[in-house]
Amino acid sequence: GYQATLERGYSVVRAKGQVITAAAEAEAAKSLEIEFRDGRVKASTGKPPEQGTLF
Numbered sequence: 001g002y003q004a005t006l007e008r009g010y011s012v013v014r015a016k017g018q019v020i021t022a023a024a025e026a027e028a029a030k031s032l033e034i035e036f037r038d039g040r041v042k043a044s045t046g047k048p049p050e051q052g053t054l055f
Contacts, residue, residue, distance in 0.1 A: 006037040 002012065013020040015029035026032060032043045 003037075006035065009037075011036050 006012070012035040013026065014033045014035070015025065015031070020026050020029070020032065027045060029045055032045065034041050034043055
């Protein structure tokens with residue numbers, strides 16, 4: 001299966017449970033799930049929130 005591919009350092013990116021294969025699909029999604037060899041993480045698309053200034 002694809003687990004051997006994950007072991008080699010690749011990851012699988014999904015949006016709404018479907019595998020993403022193009023950058024345009026990722027940009028259109030609001031949130032993503034990235035699967036690595038040791039687990040999954042959630043990610044979001046778009047601009048990061050404004051952090052303001054320290055001064």
